[in-house]
Amino acid sequence: MPITAITTGISSLSIAGTPAFACFISEFLMFLGGFEDGVLNGFYYVTTSMMIVTTILSLAYILRLFGKIFFGSPKSKKSRRLRFRW
DSSP: OHHHHHHHHHHHHHHTTOTTSHHHHHHHHHHHHHHHHTTTOTHHHHHHHHHHHHHHHHHHHHHHHHHHHHHSOOSSHHHHHHHHHO
């Protein structure tokens, strides 16, 4: 399933906000606005920092999902037979 793996990888990196993909621009502007407004109100520093941590965690679980689906081994004997029959 190489085409599915490639499209899933691209969409996963986009959702995680990796640079050079569509969602990066919106996330970067949110972080930038949060830190600029944090000068006036310290609360924005805390919430923006929490958003950055959440973005890093989302990248971690999306990469884990991608690795388990496309590079993991089947768990049951039945799925192993189906996999190697092709």
